[in-house]
Amino acid sequence: MHLNRLLSPVAAVLLAAGSGGALAQTTSAADAPAVDIATLERIRDAAMSSDFAWQTLSNLADKVGPRLSGSAGAEAAVTQVSDAMKAAGLTVTLQPVKVPHWVRGEERAELVEYAGRPQGITQPLHLTALGGSSATPAKGLVAPVLIVHSVAELKTRAAEAKGRIVLISVAFDQNLADNGQSGQAYGQAGEPRFIGPAVAAGFGAAATLVRSVGGANYRLPHTGATKWEDGGKQIPAAALSAEDAMLIERLAAQGPVTMKLLLTPKTLPDADSHNVLADVPGRERPDEVVIVSGHLDSWDLGTGAMDDGMGVAAAMGAVQVLKSLGITPRRTVRAIAWMNEENGGRGGKAYFESVKDSIATQSAAIESDFGLAGPLGISGAISDAQMKLLAPVGMVLRGIGAGVQDTRGGEAGADIAPLQIAGVPGFAPLVDGRHYFDLHHTAADTLDKIDPQALRRQTAVLAVLAYYLAEMPQPLDRAPIEGR
Amino acid sequence: MHLNRLLSPVAAVLLAAGSGGALAQTTSAADAPAVDIATLERIRDAAMSSDFAWQTLSNLADKVGPRLSGSAGAEAAVTQVSDAMKAAGLTVTLQPVKVPHWVRGEERAELVEYAGRPQGITQPLHLTALGGSSATPAKGLVAPVLIVHSVAELKTRAAEAKGRIVLISVAFDQNLADNGQSGQAYGQAGEPRFIGPAVAAGFGAAATLVRSVGGANYRLPHTGATKWEDGGKQIPAAALSAEDAMLIERLAAQGPVTMKLLLTPKTLPDADSHNVLADVPGRERPDEVVIVSGHLDSWDLGTGAMDDGMGVAAAMGAVQVLKSLGITPRRTVRAIAWMNEENGGRGGKAYFESVKDSIATQSAAIESDFGLAGPLGISGAISDAQMKLLAPVGMVLRGIGAGVQDTRGGEAGADIAPLQIAGVPGFAPLVDGRHYFDLHHTAADTLDKIDPQALRRQTAVLAVLAYYLAEMPQPLDRAPIEGR
Numbered sequence: 017m018h019l020n021r022l023l024s025p026v027a028a029v030l031l032a033a034g035s036g037g038a039l040a041q042t043t044s045a046a047d048a049p050a051v052d053i054a055t056l057e058r059i060r061d062a063a064m065s066s067d068f069a070w071q072t073l074s075n076l077a078d079k080v081g082p083r084l085s086g087s088a089g090a091e092a093a094v095t096q097v098s099d100a101m102k103a104a105g106l107t108v109t110l111q112p113v114k115v116p117h118w119v120r121g122e123e124r125a126e127l128v129e130y131a132g133r134p135q136g137i138t139q140p141l142h143l144t145a146l147g148g149s150s151a152t153p154a155k156g157l158v159a160p161v162l163i164v165h166s167v168a169e170l171k172t173r174a175a176e177a178k179g180r181i182v183l184i185s186v187a188f189d190q191n192l193a194d195n196g197q198s199g200q201a202y203g204q205a206g207e208p209r210f211i212g213p214a215v216a217a218g219f220g221a222a223a224t225l226v227r228s229v230g231g232a233n234y235r236l237p238h239t240g241a242t243k244w245e246d247g248g249k250q251i252p253a254a255a256l257s258a259e260d261a262m263l264i265e266r267l268a269a270q271g272p273v274t275m276k277l278l279l280t281p282k283t284l285p286d287a288d289s290h291n292v293l294a295d296v297p298g299r300e301r302p303d304e305v306v307i308v309s310g311h312l313d314s315w316d317l318g319t320g321a322m323d324d325g326m327g328v329a330a331a332m333g334a335v336q337v338l339k340s341l342g343i344t345p346r347r348t349v350r351a352i353a354w355m356n357e358e359n360g361g362r363g364g365k366a367y368f369e370s371v372k373d374s375i376a377t378q379s380a381a382i383e384s385d386f387g388l389a390g391p392l393g394i395s396g397a398i399s400d401a402q403m404k405l406l407a408p409v410g411m412v413l414r415g416i417g418a419g420v421q422d423t424r425g426g427e428a429g430a431d432i433a434p435l436q437i438a439g440v441p442g443f444a445p446l447v448d449g450r451h452y453f454d455l456h457h458t459a460a461d462t463l464d465k466i467d468p469q470a471l472r473r474q475t476a477v478l479a480v481l482a483y484y485l486a487e488m489p490q491p492l493d494r495a496p497i498e499g500r
Numbered sequence: 501m502h503l504n505r506l507l508s509p510v511a512a513v514l515l516a517a518g519s520g521g522a523l524a525q526t527t528s529a530a531d532a533p534a535v536d537i538a539t540l541e542r543i544r545d546a547a548m549s550s551d552f553a554w555q556t557l558s559n560l561a562d563k564v565g566p567r568l569s570g571s572a573g574a575e576a577a578v579t580q581v582s583d584a585m586k587a588a589g590l591t592v593t594l595q596p597v598k599v600p601h602w603v604r605g606e607e608r609a610e611l612v613e614y615a616g617r618p619q620g621i622t623q624p625l626h627l628t629a630l631g632g633s634s635a636t637p638a639k640g641l642v643a644p645v646l647i648v649h650s651v652a653e654l655k656t657r658a659a660e661a662k663g664r665i666v667l668i669s670v671a672f673d674q675n676l677a678d679n680g681q682s683g684q685a686y687g688q689a690g691e692p693r694f695i696g697p698a699v700a701a702g703f704g705a706a707a708t709l710v711r712s713v714g715g716a717n718y719r720l721p722h723t724g725a726t727k728w729e730d731g732g733k734q735i736p737a738a739a740l741s742a743e744d745a746m747l748i749e750r751l752a753a754q755g756p757v758t759m760k761l762l763l764t765p766k767t768l769p770d771a772d773s774h775n776v777l778a779d780v781p782g783r784e785r786p787d788e789v790v791i792v793s794g795h796l797d798s799w800d801l802g803t804g805a806m807d808d809g810m811g812v813a814a815a816m817g818a819v820q821v822l823k824s825l826g827i828t829p830r831r832t833v834r835a836i837a838w839m840n841e842e843n844g845g846r847g848g849k850a851y852f853e854s855v856k857d858s859i860a861t862q863s864a865a866i867e868s869d870f871g872l873a874g875p876l877g878i879s880g881a882i883s884d885a886q887m888k889l890l891a892p893v894g895m896v897l898r899g900i901g902a903g904v905q906d907t908r909g910g911e912a913g914a915d916i917a918p919l920q921i922a923g924v925p926g927f928a929p930l931v932d933g934r935h936y937f938d939l940h941h942t943a944a945d946t947l948d949k950i951d952p953q954a955l956r957r958q959t960a961v962l963a964v965l966a967y968y969l970a971e972m973p974q975p976l977d978r979a980p981i982e983g984r
Contacts, residue, residue, distance in 0.1 A: 074750070078750055078751060079616045079617060079618065079751075088621060092619070092620070132559065132563045134563065139803075232718065233944070234720055234944045235942070236720075262948050266947070267562060267563075319623075460717070460743065463746075463747070464717065
């Protein structure tokens with residue numbers, strides 16, 4: 017997932033114990049939408065007994081593996097998922113998306129000077145280039161390190177940045193994450209990664225390093241995107257493991273530190289790729305669409321099982337459940353495997369461009385891109401009053417421990433954000449995100465981290481919610497969010 | 501640390517609540533050795549207010565860093581520690597040790613064939629050569645993978661091993677570790693690493709891989725030593741991350757798996773190195789020696805802060821405390837920083853050779869090489885009756901939560917094992933080892949993992965115990981253990 021997702025499991029648990037129950041009680045018979053509860057239960061139970069999502073995820077993570085936009089893996093993923101959806105009887109469309117094509121190269125760094133360095137000794141560092149990083153010279157570069165602790169501090173020390181390797185060292189606030197604000201913790205530590213390199217480049221820095229954004233210190237660098245100014249200078253940029261950022265801080269407290277850095281990534285011309293759309297066409301209003309989605313691209317270090325293979329698998333599993341039960345809702349349910357969430361968001365933008373002139377046809381959008389710890393229920397960027405119309409969803413999902421209905425503003429998913437800004441009500445599964453960032457954007461994002469039963473629950477949540485939204489006699493009110 | 505250490509924190513906690521107190525009560529005045537309690541308390545309190553051990557460890561981990569036997573780091577560590585001990589006023593001796601000199605090279609692997617592999621896709625693996633591994637051809641080797649789950653199974657499938665990359669896939673039993681048997685868990689999963697490659701080599705295997713031995717799956721390979729038969733065939737040998745071992749098992753369940761493997765380590769001629777001995781000479785019987793120790797060499801992936809920088813730092817800190825207080829015990833207290841614990845044990849053997857003809861002069865030996873979670877007290881490979889003689893040690897250490905006195909058989913430390921076999925009573929700090937193997941022999945063994953206050957406690961435990969053993973009017977009874 018991207019920046020700016022704020023889900024609070026603490027709040028969620030309170031809601032589960034309290035107003036969740038109240039929601040069901042205050043929904044009178046007169047309010048109840050004309051959606052058959054037994055059908056919702058049938059969908060839930062079919063998802064809970066299906067291995068389709070697990071198979072989809074296994075194939076994606078284990079057989080395709082890493083699938084950064086523009087790579088052979090990304091294209092193999094498009095083929096694999098679209099073939100699987102066709103085989104399951106869905107109506108599949110490949111929507112063209114032009115994507116960035118950045119390729120990681122060699123990456124090595126070591127501390128070559130520091131106070132107390134024994135003769136002949138250097139300290140090897142663990143780091144990984146950020147997506148979009150420029151390359152160093154082929155033999156690497158050697159420069160003194162300037163440490164700052166925020167982008168604001170960097171701006172006040174602009175003159176010192178010239179010719180130096182700037183390390184913006186901001187620790188991920190696991191305490192904040194533990195208190196249910198992992199999205200905020202990510203946003204705080206992620207800002208230096210996202211905008212720091214461009215700021216440092218403007219000041220003439222030789223390179224920019226950030227401390228990895230995430231919890232669980234196992235000397236893993238966490239990659240991610242960085243944003244360059246249009247036409248601005250680009251420099252080498254990488255994430256250090258938390259351990260190595262701390263090492264440099266300790267050594268720098270005792271004297272100057274000099275680093276040798278080698279990064280050889282390449283930025284190639286934009287590549288052709290696709291969003292994969294798989295429809296269950298609506299029986300009454302096929303032109304009205306409820307989207308259920310995850311993103312197909314991943315970072316290149318791990319196999320993207322969590323980010324966001326599980327989201328794609330659960331979304332595809334949701335429409336496969338409807339198809340296998342022969343259930344045709346009032347509106348179209350459209351599963352989308354988005355391309356290029358991680359380093360450009362081009363898939364979400366391309367889809368939005370294709371529907372923006374008929375945006376009223378997009379009734380709702382769901383994206384699953386924040387892991388599946390739980391899931392505890394659903395989270396909607398809609399009003400409490402509107403959420404009450406979905407009380408039957410919570411009632412049916414309570415049977416699998418996923419009955420919480422939480423409302424909050426903002427982005428429900430990076431790919432559906434353009435739709436939400438244009439008024440489309442946005443949803444995500446409600447999950448416990450406290451440890452989501454332990455593995456996020458690292459090599460350790462692999463299939464073994466996924467609990468198959470949690471994936472079934474995630475699939476059930478998406479299937480029940482998507483069906484309900486597609487079956488409601490009247491769509492939900494528009495719920496525009498502010499753009500970033 | 502090495503194989504075969506069994507410390508049970510659960511048993512320790514029970515002991516702390518129960519017989520620990522009883523020990524103190526049943527020690528009558530008549531039994532009480534003539535060691536001044538106030539002096540023990542002074543030693544404890546000085547260790548708890550000293551930063552000497554932390555400085556020693558910081559310098560070792562951050563400034564020397566990795567220090568595998570034979571490397572420039574190992575030699576820098578010898579110099580750094582001996583200089584520090586001389587500066588602290590200790591009597592320092594460098595004892596020559598000839599050590600193996602194995603140097604890691606490039607290491608890469610990928611799965612190049614498996615069922616369902618999309619065209620052009622391979623799966624990169626995370627692995628690291630085991631110490632003593634041979635090299636593959638410079639361009640790597642490609643071979644089908646044979647998976648077995650024990651050395652015994654490998655022996656029954658000898659004919660299948662020829663020409664294959666043998667993966668001995670044994671999961672580390674974290675449940676066993678959580679139940680206080682982490683040493684046993686390490687022994688079980690470690691056996692394939694230690695003897696598997698030689699067995700597979702004998703069967704004509706192209707290479708041997710083992711699943712990493714340790715908990716906490718963050719796609720970290722855990723290196724370690726493997727043992728070749730004298731004059732036997734040697735082949736490339738490496739540890740896969742747990743994730744990659746699981747990946748291969750999942751793919752192999754669906755069809756043949758072929759791997760490309762590149763490892764370019766080198767074995768160079770044995771190198772000259774040293775044990776560092778730092779003495780507080782005894783006031784009455786200087787020829788009688790109580791050893792307090794840790795090992796100076798580390799694996800090359802991390803900075804060996806835990807394994808075993810903290811052991812060296814605590815041992816050196818223990819004698820520095822005595823020296824700084826001007827305390828001269830009856831016998832000599834000798835801190836030893838052992839060389840080559842990890843891949844040969846040559847330092848322990850060299851010391852043993854130097855004292856074996858006067859082994860009665862070695863009164864006791866302590867080694868700290870199992871982390872410092874706690875520490876909870878002391879563990880002695882001695883009888884319960886002998887441990888009662890140490891009741892004042894427990895009483896004084898109870899003031900810092902380290903008063904448990906646990907007796908158990910076997911090795912208290914790999915370097916002191918030769919002494920123990922010859923009858924020298926052996927001791928180690930008693931620690932909670934449940935998560936010791938999370939970081940063991942990985943790149944993530946770094947200074948940030950060490951709690952400075954726990955290091956002070958560890959130093960206090962070593963200092964109080966070593967002083968007491970050196971001050972007792974009569975040494976403990978001999979306590980020979982069985983050799984392995």
